[in-house]
Amino acid sequence: MAKVKKTIKGLTIDADKCNGCRACEVICSAFHAAPRYSSINPARSRIRIVRDPLKDIYIPVQAGEYTASECTGRNKYIVDGKEYDECDFCRASCPSRDLFKEPDSGLPLKCDMCEDDPPLEKPKCVEWCLNDALIYAVREEEVDEAEVSPGDVEIGVESLIDKYGLKQVLDTLARRSKA
Amino acid sequence: MRYAETGFDLEIDLSRGSIERVESDPKLTQLHLGGLGINAKILWDRVPAEAEAFDEDNLLIFGAGLLCGTAAPGCNRTIVSTFSPQTRLMAYSMMGGFWAPELKYAGYDRVIIRGRSPELAYLWIHNDKVEIRDASHLRGKGAIETAECIRRELKQPEAQVAAIGLAGENRVFYASIEQGRSSASRGGIGAVMGDKGLKAIAVRGTKDINIARPAEFMALCDQIWKYIKFREEHPIQNVIPIIAGLGSPQEMKLFDEKWHTTNFMWGNSRTRRKDFWNEEVEKSWKEMQESVRTRLISCYNCSLKCGATITVPGIPTYMMKCYSKLTYTMAAYSDLEFGFKIAQRATEYGVDGFSAPQVMAFALELHEAGILTDADFPGMPADVEGRFFWLLDRIVRREGIGDALADGVYWAARKIGKGAEAFDHNTIKKHEQLPLKLGMLNPVYYLMYSTGEKMNITQIEGQFPQEPFRTREEREDFVSDWIQVPHEKFKRYLLDWEPRGEKSNPHYPTIEASCDIVDWQEKMHYLDDALGVCAGLSSFPLKPPYHIHNFPAFISSATGLQMDEAAVWQAATRNRTLLRAINVRRGMRRADDKPPEDHWKKRFPDLEAKLLDGYYKMKGWNSQGIPTKASLHELGMDDVAEDLEQRGIIGNGQS
Missing domain, CATH: 1.10.599.10 (Aldehyde Ferredoxin Oxidoreductase Protein, subunit A, domain 3)
Incomplete structure (x- = not known):
């Protein structure tokens, strides 16, 4: 199978170093304001610190994918004697919580690693975290070139038919193939 | 549009149960900037000069600083202003933490409270929705405990809560307002809050704060971070470590307490112990501090670590501000373990960490001098640590001798009489001072x-x-x-x-x-x-x-x-x-x-x-x-x- 090189931009989050100050939320909301830096509002930030100071819980979480429905995850994790909700680590903009939604419209927010032209040296939250709880990490990975086997399509279509019925799926396919 | 500030005040009348959102005069910003300045202007204009602290006419103002809620590093102070029951003059005490920016994001620059609630109440500010809510179930609860209860019952884990403990409810003249890792402690403002029947103010905001000239402003913010970094890497030379860096003295981070313990006075600002600090003390205090300190923490939008989460086995976790780790320790001639333990109870009760230990040391001096007798201290333990806990419990409830002591050293000395006035040797304008006695x-x-x-x-x-x-x-x-x-x-x-x-x-x-x-x-x-x-x-x-x-x-x-x-x-x-x-x-x-x-x-x-x-x-x-x-x-x-x-x-x- 063919190998391709892929650049992966990510953060290494050292939660033990977080002092809970939320400077990352401040600068994120400012950077993504229009015009840039014209307003501050942590509720709009694409990185949030899940904090519960008396339980010593400080987890910086970046906004990830939007999901229309809640997941089943209601597990508790105990790490080093501290009890976490499964949601504490989750990056989804999801109906079960207020995190990662525009406060006015409710539209989902997603971290874009401060993509800019010309590109920034590192995302703004990393720059503003003087305690190095957020570290920018770029790595190159060799990955298999994405190949989709006919079998995968078969499984997908079958579940769509299960859910919506053959006719609905056929109609949709017909409409899509005309477009 | 108003920039940096929201342009709106919340006017709360607890006697009538009314809530108003009032646009503020932008001219005041030009003249007084905000925070303390505008608080003072409101007190001057609206509180009669004859009004006492516990009159309904007295106002209690929670003001956010002009730059709070912007990206300016370390701009997070809430300035609480009123008239003090202790000094009978204007009291203004500040707290860091997270409360003031949250208030700005909710859409208000300050909360102005007048009147007195017939029943214990708390205020819940959630953007445009503001409610006065029943707090009878919170009566007697600790300040930190109260904040946790409110966040739970509102299902608002991100709400910031400023609350009083038992001391404020019972109008102790040095009661504080506690807010997580911070408190506004001086001048008895917690007593005024208690007198108004207000247990807490919880706030949650999700609105924008606008900046007039964004690029210019952000460049200035970046310079501040750069300089903070520079100063962290270049501490001031030729000075003691505790003042070489930025922030409030780094009491939670550093262990070297030679300067405070040998230069500041112990007891009721009485004894200097020049030889107190030695290797043995340093070793045991360091071990003690490391064993209870869970994490170094900061206030909103600040990279420093002036505070810490403290967990002493067997007692609830709390967060400590810098110097109160020593005030109880030194007032009682005790050790750091005692300091960390009693500070937890004092934080829940909500008392000022400067005044409270000094008042207790003063009471024990009067006992020793025979001005107060055993009859004034029924059931008081024999050990000094036990005595401090015993006194603290009575002061915040105003029980027995605790009632006089709850008014602070100045007023207590005059109430007790019999020469007690001579033991009031460390107050200015009736207010307890740092325990320092110097030569020249x-x-x-x-x-x-x-x-x-x-x-x-x-x-x-x-x-x-x-x-x-x-x-x-x-x-x-x-x-x-x-x-x-x-x-x-x-x-x-x-x-x-x-x-x-x-x-x-x-x-x-x-x-x-x-x-x-x-x-x-x-x-x-x-x-x-x-x-x-x-x-x-x-x-x-x-x-x-x-x-x-x-x-x-x-x-x-x-x-x-x-x-x-x-x-x-x-x-x-x-x-x-x-x-x-x-x-x-x-x-x-x-x-x-x-x-x-x-x-x-x-x-x-x-x-x-x-x-x-x-x-x-x-x-x-x-x-x-x-x-x-x-x-x-x-x-x-x-x-x-x-x-x-x-x-x-x-x-x-x-x-």
């Missing part, structure tokens, strides 16, 4: 102690070194990158200041230089308290990131108001003068402007009188410390002059 009069400190409206030296003193460097070389090194000075003459004052000889205390700095230095120190505090900037990044430490040369650009680019250095300086002067006028209207005069009698062994009455004269003159006040009509006119405060004139305080040749 320091003219700069003499003025700050005597005249400060805050009556709390740490909120007046600042970035001019507390003592001269030993050698000329060290001094030259210090001034070489001293960019914060408002004027070059301050470098000369420091260069010429010697530890001994002609150019040393008490005659150097000269009267003029002393007045200049005090003026600079206190103006910076007045600016911080108006802008909501933490003193730990500005007025308090040596060589801070914020100073008079970058404040004008911060204010202008954030708010859109055009203010140069002269205008900013004048706003600070205006606020400082207004506070003086407020207290003067309530009867404060020159006779009140004095440090504790025994603060210095060597006093110089003639020099002290000249220092006060010089300071008053520089401020544009008369010989009684009352602002003159001319100086009030110059600051655009003719209304203040007119009021003072009508009362016969100025005019008719008096100024």
Whole structure:
């Protein structure tokens, strides 16, 4: 199978170093304001610190994918004697919580690693975290070139038919193939 | 659109149960900036001079600083202002933490509370929705416990809560308002909150704070971070470690307590223990601190770590501010373990960490002197640690002797009588001070102690070194990158200041230089308290990131108001003068402007009188410390002059 090189931009989050100050939320909301830096509002930030100071819980979480429905995850994790909700680590903009939604419209927010032209040296939250709880990490990975086997399509279509019925799926396919 | 501020106040009348959202006058921002300045203006305009702390007419104002909620690093201070039951003068106490920015994001610059709730209540502010809610189920609960309960019942884990404990409910004259890792403790403002029947204010906001000139403002913020980083990597040379860095003294981070434990007094500000600190103590205190300290923490939008989460086995977790780790320890002649334990209970009760330990040490002195007897302390344990816990429990409930002690050293001494007054040796204007007793009069400190409206030296003193460097070389090194000075003459004052000889205390700095230095120190505090900037990044430490040369650009680019250095300086002067006028209207005069009698062994009455004269003159006040009509006119405060004139305080040749 063919190998391709892929650049992966990510953060290494050292939660033990977080002092809970939320400077990352401040600068994120400012950077993504229009015009840039014209307003501050942590509720709009694409990185949030899940904090519960008396339980010593400080987890910086970046906004990830939007999901229309809640997941089943209601597990508790105990790490080093501290009890976490499964949601504490989750990056989804999801109906079960207020995190990662525009406060006015409710539209989902997603971290874009401060993509800019010309590109920034590192995302703004990393720059503003003087305690190095957020570290920018770029790595190159060799990955298999994405190949989709006919079998995968078969499984997908079958579940769509299960859910919506053959006719609905056929109609949709017909409409899509005309477009 | 208003920039940096929201332009709206919340007016709450607890007697009538009414809530109003009122647009504020933008002119006030230009004149007083915000925070303390506008709080003071409201108190001057709306609270009758005759109103006592516990009158319904008294206001309790929670003001956010002008720059709170912007991206300016470390701008997170809530300034709580009212009239103090203890000093009967204006009280203003500040807290860091997360509350003020949250209030701004909810859409308000301040909350103004009047009246008294018939039942214990709390206030819930959630953007445009504001409710006065029943708090009867929270009666008697600890301040931190209360915050947790409220967050749970509202299902709002991100709400910020400022609450009082039992001390505030029972109107202890040094009750604090606690807010997670911070508290507004001085002057008994928690007692006023309790008197108003207000257990807590919870706030959650998700609105924008707008910036007038975004790119310019953000470049300034970046410079502050850069300088903080530089200062972290370059601590000040030739000074003790505790003051070499930024922030409030790094009590949670550092272990070396030689300076505090051997220079500050133990007991009721009574004994200096010059040989207390040794290797053995250092080792055991370090182990103790490391064993209970879970994490070093900060306030909103600040990289420093001035506080810590403390978990002592067997008692609930709490968060500690810097110096209170030592105040109980030293007042009781005990050790650090005791300090960490009792601070937890004191935080839940909500008492001031300066005043409370001193009051308890004072009570035990009276017991030892036979002024109070065993009958006054029924059931008190024999060990000193047990006695402190016993006293604290009684004070916050105003039980037995605790009732008198709950009024603080000054009032308790007068209530108890029988010579107890002689043991009140460490108060200024009826307010307990840091436990310090020194040798030679320091003219700069003499003025700050005597005249400060805050009556709390740490909120007046600042970035001019507390003592001269030993050698000329060290001094030259210090001034070489001293960019914060408002004027070059301050470098000369420091260069010429010697530890001994002609150019040393008490005659150097000269009267003029002393007045200049005090003026600079206190103006910076007045600016911080108006802008909501933490003193730990500005007025308090040596060589801070914020100073008079970058404040004008911060204010202008954030708010859109055009203010140069002269205008900013004048706003600070205006606020400082207004506070003086407020207290003067309530009867404060020159006779009140004095440090504790025994603060210095060597006093110089003639020099002290000249220092006060010089300071008053520089401020544009008369010989009684009352602002003159001319100086009030110059600051655009003719209304203040007119009021003072009508009362016969100025005019008719008096100024």
